[in-house]
Amino acid sequence: MHIPLDYETLRVIWWALLGVLLIGFALTDGYDLGVAALLPFVGRSDEERRLVINAVAPHWEGHQVWLILGGGAIFAAWPFVYAVSFSGFYLAMFLVLSALILRPVAFKYRSKKPDAAWRSRWDWALFVGGLVPALVFGVAVGNVLVGAPFRLDGDLRMTYEGSLLGLFTPFTLLTGLLSVAMLALHGAGWLAVKIEEGPVLARARAIARIAALLSLALFVLGGVMVAKGPMGMALTGLVDTQGPSNPLLVASVARPGAWLANYGLHPWMIAAPLLGLVGPLVALLGLARRQGWTTLAGTALATTGIIATVGCSMFPYILPSSIDPRSSLTVWNASSSHLTLFIMLVCTIVFLPIVLAYTAWVMSMLGGRITLRDVRSNPDFY
Amino acid sequence: MDMAVIELSRLQFALTAMYHFLFVPLTLGLSFMLVIMESIYVITKRPIWRIITRFWGKLFGINFVLGVATGLTMEFEFGTNWAYYAHYVGDIFGAPLAIEGLMAFFLEATMVGVMFFGWDRLSRRQHLAVTFLVALGTNLSALWILIANGWMQNPVGATFNPDTMRMEVTDFSAVLFNPVAQAKFVHTVSAGYVCAATFVMGVSAFYLLKGKWTNVARRSMMVAAAFGLASALSVVVLGDESGYTLTDNQKMKLAAIEAMWKTEPAPASFTVIGLPDVAARTTHGAIEVPYLMGLIGTRSLTGKIDGIQELVLRADERIHSGLVAYDAVERLKRNRTDLAARAAFEAHKQDIGFAMLLKRYVADPRQADDTLILKAAWDTVPNVPAMFFLFRGMAGLGFGFIAFFGAAFWCASTCRFRRRWFLKLAVVAIPLPWLAIEAGWVLAEIGRQPWAVDGVLPTFLGASSLTVPQVWATIIGFTALYGTLAVIEIRLMLAQIRKGPIEHFDSDQEDATQPHAAGFAPLPAE
Numbered sequence: 001m002h003i004p005l006d007y008e009t010l011r012v013i014w015w016a017l018l019g020v021l022l023i024g025f026a027l028t029d030g031y032d033l034g035v036a037a038l039l040p041f042v043g044r045s046d047e048e049r050r051l052v053i054n055a056v057a058p059h060w061e062g063h064q065v066w067l068i069l070g071g072g073a074i075f076a077a078w079p080f081v082y083a084v085s086f087s088g089f090y091l092a093m094f095l096v097l098s099a100l101i102l103r104p105v106a107f108k109y110r111s112k113k114p115d116a117a118w119r120s121r122w123d124w125a126l127f128v129g130g131l132v133p134a135l136v137f138g139v140a141v142g143n144v145l146v147g148a149p150f151r152l153d154g155d156l157r158m159t160y161e162g163s164l165l166g167l168f169t170p171f172t173l174l175t176g177l178l179s180v181a182m183l184a185l186h187g188a189g190w191l192a193v194k195i196e197e198g199p200v201l202a203r204a205r206a207i208a209r210i211a212a213l214l215s216l217a218l219f220v221l222g223g224v225m226v227a228k229g230p231m232g233m234a235l236t237g238l239v240d241t242q243g244p245s246n247p248l249l250v251a252s253v254a255r256p257g258a259w260l261a262n263y264g265l266h267p268w269m270i271a272a273p274l275l276g277l278v279g280p281l282v283a284l285l286g287l288a289r290r291q292g293w294t295t296l297a298g299t300a301l302a303t304t305g306i307i308a309t310v311g312c313s314m315f316p317y318i319l320p321s322s323i324d325p326r327s328s329l330t331v332w333n334a335s336s337s338h339l340t341l342f343i344m345l346v347c348t349i350v351f352l353p354i355v356l357a358y359t360a361w362v363m364s365m366l367g368g369r370i371t372l373r374d375v376r377s378n379p380d381f382y
Numbered sequence: 383m384d385m386a387v388i389e390l391s392r393l394q395f396a397l398t399a400m401y402h403f404l405f406v407p408l409t410l411g412l413s414f415m416l417v418i419m420e421s422i423y424v425i426t427k428r429p430i431w432r433i434i435t436r437f438w439g440k441l442f443g444i445n446f447v448l449g450v451a452t453g454l455t456m457e458f459e460f461g462t463n464w465a466y467y468a469h470y471v472g473d474i475f476g477a478p479l480a481i482e483g484l485m486a487f488f489l490e491a492t493m494v495g496v497m498f499f500g501w502d503r504l505s506r507r508q509h510l511a512v513t514f515l516v517a518l519g520t521n522l523s524a525l526w527i528l529i530a531n532g533w534m535q536n537p538v539g540a541t542f543n544p545d546t547m548r549m550e551v552t553d554f555s556a557v558l559f560n561p562v563a564q565a566k567f568v569h570t571v572s573a574g575y576v577c578a579a580t581f582v583m584g585v586s587a588f589y590l591l592k593g594k595w596t597n598v599a600r601r602s603m604m605v606a607a608a609f610g611l612a613s614a615l616s617v618v619v620l621g622d623e624s625g626y627t628l629t630d631n632q633k634m635k636l637a638a639i640e641a642m643w644k645t646e647p648a649p650a651s652f653t654v655i656g657l658p659d660v661a662a663r664t665t666h667g668a669i670e671v672p673y674l675m676g677l678i679g680t681r682s683l684t685g686k687i688d689g690i691q692e693l694v695l696r697a698d699e700r701i702h703s704g705l706v707a708y709d710a711v712e713r714l715k716r717n718r719t720d721l722a723a724r725a726a727f728e729a730h731k732q733d734i735g736f737a738m739l740l741k742r743y744v745a746d747p748r749q750a751d752d753t754l755i756l757k758a759a760w761d762t763v764p765n766v767p768a769m770f771f772l773f774r775g776m777a778g779l780g781f782g783f784i785a786f787f788g789a790a791f792w793c794a795s796t797c798r799f800r801r802r803w804f805l806k807l808a809v810v811a812i813p814l815p816w817l818a819i820e821a822g823w824v825l826a827e828i829g830r831q832p833w834a835v836d837g838v839l840p841t842f843l844g845a846s847s848l849t850v851p852q853v854w855a856t857i858i859g860f861t862a863l864y865g866t867l868a869v870i871e872i873r874l875m876l877a878q879i880r881k882g883p884i885e886h887f888d889s890d891q892e893d894a895t896q897p898h899a900a901g902f903a904p905l906p907a908e
Contacts, residue, residue, distance in 0.1 A: 068483050086468075113877075246546050351485050
């Protein structure tokens, strides 16, 4: 079969699509996570909490698919990354999974009984189900930046030499907190367009202001630590960007500060960190003027910029090894075969626009702010 | 490798997959039954059918959410617990999983929100279209996951690449149109339809026995009887035995199901029941039907069905051949341009997986002697007694469902479901489809052992490099979490069933003008 795109181009496209998927997840399911984590703070009474829950209730199932698709697409396009990260971060993955299983169940089951103790238990499940994934995903990204302690043997079997607690270092806690602040901000941004003016929205705005400032501060601090800290990696020798996906064929060397090198090589990439800085400011502007859509645009820009910054800084690395630089996974050595990347690209080009179209249709059809009156009267509400 | 980690990982996978598959079959079938019920509502415009649709829709929702939530575990578990498997076959196996997300999960999960929240915002036809899209999405997801699973059973369209040390796709359409996958898809979704029909039948029968909601129950039973009879016929007639003569490993599975130790002259007889004896390699007290097996298995009077001993000898030959390929790969690792090694590899690459069976006993398979190779060849025989009895349990239940729905059909036309013995039977029958379905899943998966991917990758090589305490921690964690959720789910289901098809009222409902106000009235019994 003739493949009209060369292997190198397909690998770069799939690197970009990996970013699109992660950003797609953070923009959609991200606000569900943020809203769930904010739930106990913005909603005081049962009615207020139902207002918050129903702001995301019709959409969370669809949004969660971004995560499932993310898992499937990494498996299909970057099987090494899937295998190494999921098994390496084993117990952390379990924590995330349990939280993510608890959350949908809580959405659905909370409303099934009126009694206060039942509902308060599910409120906690929602809070945990929002906070824990947001935190652990951030910690995981921090560990990706630092490098994970794994090595590959001659059969390309991976052994991991870290532990669950080893994932939590000052730097990765910072990225974890940044992730929580960013998604809480985005969650509040969603509430700003989705629920009526009132005490709940006022509390969401107050928290959003703090989250925006915190996002800015942590993002800048994180940037300084990336520049000065012991992380970064560079390829040595000739790299065959069209070569077989075998990490052992490409040599890497640890080089602190190398994560900033791309901004010199490709100045356009500076757009990503700039968005990460401008986004929270736009959100603050929207909050001050009480403009819901401006706020949401700002929180979405912030989320996009912050995630894109990680990808751009590390290119062509996807998952470096902190103990054996030779095993590091890059765009050039960790992908699927040429044919699989092409077939998956065709599928994505065909289906992703369809998905986006009907998601937009659903969003508009179920659009409009919801009110406490809706919560009281609509029998289909949670 | 640590065999304890492998066994525990298998246990965890089995627990999480079987748990996940408690919810999926009901989703598969109930979604289409909702389409049928809602279609009747759209055509007749009678509010009773709206109430019926919304009532089963509520039960669908309680069930759907756990299917979605536990599906997440499945999507991640290939990476967390089967990392080497994920690396080794991700190039092929990952694609259907990703396409499943793109094509099916998004559709069902996005539309299910509209299905629940869009009753007042959509026209009748639009809402029906949304319900149909939910059903289509759930069934498409079954198609893609079974294409993935079918490839594990019959790995077509792929070959080993020594440069990347993994399997890579060569012909994607062969993966898509894999006959094993197609047979599995039809068989599995039909089983889901039987499950949903039995569920609707049983719950409705419970109402009829109690004399409650009889107008809803009787109509639901009509739909369930028709849908169930068609599905029960489909699940048995289109059972996936048809794919069992394709490859050596599929043939081994068939031989194990029949406990057929030696090749018989064609057409082989079918063993209805007996006691397989693994040590003596014979089946005691077998009751046989002449010719039947040959007919089912090969669809002909002359087709031969291979016995276990012949298949083991063939596996022995393939291990010898695979060792040549294995040696060639080791030489290629040292020198990628070694032409002699590449030629030897090309000649024997289809058997390289068989050489890896020896890794269970020796680190370097090339060190193995002939006795060890024969021992590894005998490893290709799955657990015969388990296969033998699980198949008979599953198939027996399958024929039982045909009889049950046949009786339901008769009961519908002659007595409008007034025979109490039948209603009691319908209630008792509720859990049976789940038994048959779980048995079928175990049968398919242990039938593939010792392989994760038939003839390509032994299961024991597929696991991640984890420690025993790590895997125990997650097994205990999943068991606690899943156990709690199961208790909650069953209680909510029972509460919803007890409550019945009443539409919920709030105190200030009176002033709300509902477009379909008639549909919200509680319904008295007929």
